Amino acid sequence: LARRRGLxxxxxxxxxxxxxxxxxxxxxxxxxxxxxxPGLILDESGxxxxxxSGTEFYNLGQRRxxxxxxxxxxxxxxxxxxxxxHEANILRVTQNLHHPALWPGAIRLAGFHWIxxxxxxxxxxxxxxxxxxxxxxxxxxxxxxxxxxVIQFDHPVFAPTPGQYFVLYDGEICxxxxxxxxxxxxxxxx
Numbered sequence: 001l002a003r004r005r006g007l008x009x010x011x012x013x014x015x016x017x018x019x020x021x022x023x024x025x026x027x028x029x030x031x032x033x034x035x036x037x038p039g040l041i042l043d044e045s046g047x048x049x050x051x052x053s054g055t056e057f058y059n060l061g062q063r064r065x066x067x068x069x070x071x072x073x074x075x076x077x078x079x080x081x082x083x084x085x086h087e088a089n090i091l092r093v094t095q096n097l098h099h100p101a102l103w104p105g106a107i108r109l110a111g112f113h114w115i116x117x118x119x120x121x122x123x124x125x126x127x128x129x130x131x132x133x134x135x136x137x138x139x140x141x142x143x144x145x146x147x148x149x150v151i152q153f154d155h156p157v158f159a160p161t162p163g164q165y166f167v168l169y170d171g172e173i174c175x176x177x178x179x180x181x182x183x184x185x186x187x188x189x190x
Contacts, residue, residue: 037053037054038051038054039055039088039090040052040090040091041066041091042092042093044094049093050068052066052091055089059081059159060084060101060161061158061161063080065105068093074095076107078095079094080094080096080097081093081111081160103173104157105155105184105185106151106152106185106186106187107130107151107160107182107183107184108150108180108183109178109179109181110177110178110181112177114175115175119143121145122144124168124175125138125140126138126139126140126169127168127170128153128166128167128168128169129167130157130159130160130165130180131164131166133164134158137153138153138154139152139154139168144190147190150167153169156185161180161182162180162183166177173185
């Protein structure tokens with residue numbers, strides 16, 4: 001689309017990092033602003049697999065940078081963060097990519113911003129995205145100007161994370177987006 005419209009950035013490589021910090025590791029940069037708060041990494045059975053540097057440094061669904069490869073007695077394969085217990089300062093991980101905690105079907109948003117149109121009221125069908133490179137997910141947004149919007153996906157989506165952003169599309173047209181504040185496995189009340 002950018003090439004057809006003659007935009008000069010059409011051939012520029014996409015960025016998945018945080019462009020304003022430049023080409024440097026993200027966690028050490030973030031540690032300049034957030035204190036390191038070591039805690040335990042536990043598997044589904046409660047076995048200690050290692051130590052993390054603070055739950056704030058990890059996302060639900062994250063599999064890289066956990067530092068727990070080669071766990072004795074575990075099958076070979078990736079580990080995924082499925083729960084962040086901030087109170088107890090514990091990360092819980094699983095090797096089961098299909099663990100139910102990784103696949104919620106609903107999210108609540110804050111600060112939803114509509115792009116270029118008067119926001120409608122009621123239920124809006126569209127395609128949602130919660131992660132870069134994630135396939136568009138058919139969904140319905142329950143919108144009311146006086147309440148935080150709730151998104152109900154037609155099928156569960158992989159690891160939407162509070163603090164990350166949801167973007168709503170109508171085909172290729174971006175309708176707007178907002179910050180994820182809550183995830184749910186059953187429909188969330190509007």
